[in-house]
Amino acid sequence: MTTFITRRILQTLAVIVILSYVCFYLMSLMPGDPVDMMVASNPKITAEDVARLKSLYGLDQPVYKRYASWMGSILQGDLGYSRTYRVPVQELMGPRLWNTFLLSAISLILSIAIAVPLGVLSALKPGSRTDYVVNLFSFGGISIPSFWLAIVLIILFAVKFPLLPAGGTQTIGAENMGFWADLKDRSIYLILPVLSLSIQQIGRFSRYTRSTMLEAMRNDFIRTARAKGLSRSTVIWQHGFRNALIPLITILALSFSGLFSGAILTETVFAYQGVGKLVYDSIIGNDYNVAMISFVISVSMVLLMNLVADILYGFADPRISYQ
Amino acid sequence: MSEMTMNEVEIETNQLSSKDRAELEKAQPMWKMVLTQFMDHKLAVTGAVIITIFMLIAIFAGTIQSITDIDPDAQNVGNRYLAPLTTAQVGQDVRETEIERFITENPEAADAVQKALVTKEIVAVAEADAIYELGAKETTEAISALQSLSLKEAAGLISLFKSFETFHLFGTDELGRDVFIRLVYGTRVSMGVGVLVAIASALIGLLIGSIAGFYGGLVDTVLMRVTDALLSLPHIPVLIVIAAIDMSKIPWLKAIISTSNESIFKMIIILCLFSWMSVARLVRGSILSIREREFVLAARTLGAKDSTIIVRHMFPNVIAPMLVAITLGVGESILFEAALSFLGLGIMPPTPSWGNMLNNAQELIYQAPFLAILPGLLIFLTTVSFNYLGDGLQDAIDPKAIRR
């Protein structure tokens, strides 16, 4: 097991490095570098300006050289400087990463807490009224376009019935009011975005839980367990649910890996200060340092979560063994 | 159903006549069983019906256009954002074009009408301008004027004037185009893209996932790391790079791609590229656990080939999660397409798709709510239907779920 984990971590690291180069290369493949963009918006920029800026930004160097120098400074702990916002990357991204993490973690935990029991419940009584309602709700959740849902929520709860703020992260100028007041303030701003993210995730998760659970409950050993006279809850949770875990773990790992990459649409619509919009803008605006750091973070999260999922497979199903 | 004890089954069969028993014991073909099972699931059947209707709409969009006689590209900028169930008069420039075409095509009829119009003093202009002058009037007024001529040559012109008044079932959009017919054409694009992408990506995912899961070892490692890599690869730069490629310049694609459909091709490629990975991981996870099951071991002991084991023994076991993935995939592709229009990488105007119609309407959600509600509702309905269909199919196909 330990060797397996070590080996996988090493593999993962290698993939991260390779991918970071791929991303760097992709960024350079995109037509129009930062200087081209500047020229397009300002007719007064001259050919000399272009040459000067390109050499200042190092854009006249070949890609691998630029990548090497970027990697070099990363290894020294310097994340670089955002050329769009003109501040160091860690200052720009730190608080936003935290905001995004809060938003996605809360909605993820909320959705799992609601969706898994719902899914199990409907799987135990397929075709029942409960099953119907749960299905309807989850299909509805999956099928609503996210920005549509977000806008409707704003119109309902901020304009028609002004109970909650229409957007933002916290009340402006109300940052140091003590822990509890701060917490309350931030929670109020989180309600709508969390709601709009969760409604969709609950649908997804409960569907998957239901279908895998249904599958698991049809196994022969469930019948045997029942025949043995084991209690209903033992049969469901120890025998049934455990066998439903494998696909669930896959789906959850995939969702967890998005914790830091942010939900562009939700964050944009709610003017929430997360990392999603920043990442999008940095790629569009060719803000290399910001984009690369966010690539590395999101790539690492995905790979890490896949690793975790693979390890968990072993625990969930003893038949799967890793050498 | 599983609660039923063997005894009860015994008793039931005993009561059957020998003829019924023979009927029962006769092996039913697979498809029949599947169908019977499927028909039991009411909502799935409803979903299937809705999808069939949409498919028919998509296929017969052209016929619908010729029946209703509404052009999806016909603009009427004087009548933008009309509410549903309203009629509108077409713009002056369109009328002139149509009248001009009528006159060149039917010079004699036009001549007769022109003469009559002037002699009966309905219009007070030169003969050559008489019909144009009529065109500038209210449609109903013009038609009654034409009818008052009681000329048989005027019949063609009357029907032309009647076409100047258009009825809009679902209102009009930002250029005064008919929303109904655009939704009909949008169905074609959105359903086409959604279904195609979902199936293609499920097949790719199935292939890669099962190979990785079955062989394990180095094959698994390499394939799964590639999957991971693609899964974690940021979408936006890839999208932009693809957007910059001029596909019509690639020789072997030249035959099928033109400027007007290039965006649809790009859309399908982009969506396929980014949507097979989760299926692959799902399939691999299931196969990993199936691989160690007894029946696989048995098959292997009996000397079955790898391909036989994968196709005969493992695929049936992953069909259920696959179906869920495909049916979810259709809806997701349709939604993804909408999100791509948001980034400026969607289907090019003037081709309508549900995604770009919804996206165009979102900023005017206060002013013309119908414009956003209708495509949103169609997306919603389609996605829900596909999900129920998948649900029903899953129950019906899965041998373990068959209710006897």
Added chain:
Amino acid sequence: MLKKFAKGLCLVAGLGLSIQAVAAPTNAELKIGISQEFETMNPLIMSMSASAYMYRMVGRSLVVLTPEGKWVTQLAKEIPSLEKGTAKIIEEGGKKKIVANWEIIESAKWGDGKPVICQDFITSHTIATSPTVSVGEKEQWTQVEKIDIDPKNPKKCTFKYEKAKWDFFTLAQFFPVPTHLEKPVFDKYSKQKEGYEKNSNYVRNPTNPGLYNGPYVISDVKLGSHVTFAPNPNFYGKQPNIKKVIVKLIPNTGTMEANLRSGTIDMISTLGLDLDQALAFDKKAKAEKLAFDTHFVPSVTYEHIDLRLDNPILKDVNVRKALLYSINREDLVKALFENKQQVALHNVSPKDPWFTADPKIITVYRYSKREAGKLLDAAGWTMGKDGYRYKDGKKLSVVFQTTAGNKTRELVQVYLQNQWKQAGIEVLIKNEPARVFFGDTMSKRKFDGLALFAWVSSPENSPRSTVYSKAIPNNSNGWSGQNYHGWTNATVDKNLEALDLEFNAKKRADLVHEILKLYTAEVPVLPLYYRSDISVTPKNLKNYKMAGHQFYETNNIEDWNLN
């Protein structure tokens, strides 16, 4: 479950009804919504419009252009001129140069009470022209060759300009930076690439009042979220009425209105709504008697279609004219913009003193399908059975590109496509994200038909970069210049060269008019419309005057009043 949900909704509805409508803002606080991202507000380096919008609240330059299009003084006592003798043309090394006297007003101070002196301009000039600092448009700094301070008065100095250009005094973006704060930073980091910009006080300590000399100082800034402004007690002019201004970023224009209605913001800035949204909001605000005014003000932004002149079809001037005759721009403006934007005649906007609509000077193209048909017939393109025109078996078909995702442009594009179809011209749409469109297709001249986009300029701005034959981007000039259509005309070139050096306003206008005459006769570009600037303000906001050009209305913010 559904019942519970319905019950919940009723409960929420009950709660909601008991809450009062949003109150009108007062002078205590004004919250402005903005939809574009902003950056650190270092006046030497910033390049985003949103930053420029906000910087006008905290920083002033020597002179500025008023909304009426007049140059007036701000930090300067008076505008130097040749007539008054406060500026003169000299000759140095065979080149004509200008020397001008500038004097900073006595009361001009930084937010920390230190006076604004000529040395501050020298500091910003030194920093901006340093090779390690990434200033975009360097010419506005390098046009000043040298600044000499009067030894007797630190507020008096002479600027020596590199060239003798008539517009030497238009230094609206020649911002000073506080020497006592920024010079030490620059000295320390000037050797390092981009070292100054990373460590400048504008980045490290943006709430230091000493960095600003306008009516406000920045009291809080959070990139990607908001900026808060507080009055600057050391401002040279009158103290602002509004005690606190917050500019809040709302990245999604679709929710801008919801934010306004819910009171999260009190007004929407120029960088906020789309025209379509504003038109609809205006109507609804009037119908519902909301306490908001929607402003539409013509701006200098010029929307047009560049034609690729070396395209074999578009090479023919008759085809180009036919393209223009066959589109009904009056109808377009009426139907899509409800006449809130004006039809464009050429590349000079009506806000510009150089504007002319005189039919004796320019050719005016009124919509006429018949005229277009005649021209196309003359050019050999005859109508085929399918409603499109053909010549030698080839269809009259061109590719039409613009920025994908820009709703107004895509709307206009489809409208025009339909009109050209009526004239027998097939137009194929092929849009690209702005990134690809500007960064590659246009700048590398890869488009081969029609390209719809806008130029933003300011009044009396030489059109050199877009019509000068040397401004055609190509490999040898490093793809610089914006003459994307590739128009070359010797007279135009000659006039452009003369224009910069012409000190007589009347003669300058004549030179421009001759360019416009050729521009409208040869049709290298299809002019569409001049865009309007849009904003929404609370009804009780007084003295608000929109600029319509790049020196935003926030320049008058000290006059705004909410009482």
